[in-house]
Amino acid sequence: MTNNDPLQRPSGGPHSPFSGGEYRILQINAALDGELDAMSALEFERAMRDDPALQAEYRRLAALREAVQRHAPREKAPQALA
Numbered sequence: 001m002t003n004n005d006p007l008q009r010p011s012g013g014p015h016s017p018f019s020g021g022e023y024r025i026l027q028i029n030a031a032l033d034g035e036l037d038a039m040s041a042l043e044f045e046r047a048m049r050d051d052p053a054l055q056a057e058y059r060r061l062a063a064l065r066e067a068v069q070r071h072a073p074r075e076k077a078p079q080a081l082a
Contacts, residue, residue: 028058032065 027082030036031044 024054025057028054028061031058032062 024058027036027040027044031041048058
């Protein structure tokens, strides 16, 4: 069976260590981190528009990220690392 959904296929083809679901989570996190290139961002936006489950998972992870940023203490890096 062929899967044409770019958010479902493993990134490295048949020898990739990621399953389709793991790759999808990686894509969501990359989108949240602003790490997708322009073409990947467009594909991701298109996939989100067409997939309510993807939209829900994106919103869930975005809310989790916001909660962690809001409530977790933020430590400064040691000056030696600056």
